[in-house]
Amino acid sequence: MKKVSIYTDGACSGNPGVGGWGAIIIYKNVEKEICGGEEYTTNNRMELTAAISALESLKEPCYVDLYTDSKYVKGGMTEWIDKWLKNDWKNADKKPVKNKELWVRLIEAAERHEIHWHWVEGHAGNDFNERADQLARSQCQKK
Numbered sequence: 626m627k628k629v630s631i632y633t634d635g636a637c638s639g640n641p642g643v644g645g646w647g648a649i650i651i652y653k654n655v656e657k658e659i660c661g662g663e664e665y666t667t668n669n670r671m672e673l674t675a676a677i678s679a680l681e682s683l684k685e686p687c688y689v690d691l692y693t694d695s696k697y698v699k700g701g702m703t704e705w706i707d708k709w710l711k712n713d714w715k716n717a718d719k720k721p722v723k724n725k726e727l728w729v730r731l732i733e734a735a736e737r738h739e740i741h742w743h744w745v746e747g748h749a750g751n752d753f754n755e756r757a758d759q760l761a762r763s764q765c766q767k768k
Contacts (some may be wrong), residue, residue: 626739627652628688631679634747634757635671635695638765644668646675647760649753650682657682658756662764671761672698673727680734689740694747694754701728702735703742 630651637644645662659678663671672695680689693699706728709715714722722728745754 626686626688628690629683630690630692630753631676632692632745632751632753632757633672633675633679633695633698634693634754634761635668635673635675636758636761636765637666637668637671641665641667643765644671645761645764645766646671646678647757647762647764648675648679648682649757649760650679651753658760660760660764662761669695669697670724670727673724673731675757675761677727677730677734680731680738680740683738686737687739689738690743691740692743692745692751692754694745694758696744698731699742699744702731702740706732 631648633648635646643664644666645660647660650657659682676691676693676698709722714725716722745751747754
């Protein structure tokens, strides 16, 4: 399997408000940037959409190192998802999990890959994270 690195970020002008997402996909020395946005959304939805879009763009199963500055995305996929599934998509407070449709898409996008989820501190000088942030913010301005 190919080894790919992905850096993702989401942004929102107002929360909710105009949102954007960005991702950088790296295979060997080739980098591909993808991005998009929505007119009315939340930061968490854009963080999820960035990861979904990046994973869905891969044409074959890969080993993926996915870097996000969203503890929501990393925590959801590495800590909370099994409990949510076991509890019929209810969180610890017995309330419906927010953004369920995006979590379902992320699970489906992740299934065919071997993913190692990494949290990186946002705005801390990681060049790829900063670029993903710029892509996401550029989409907020276009809407």
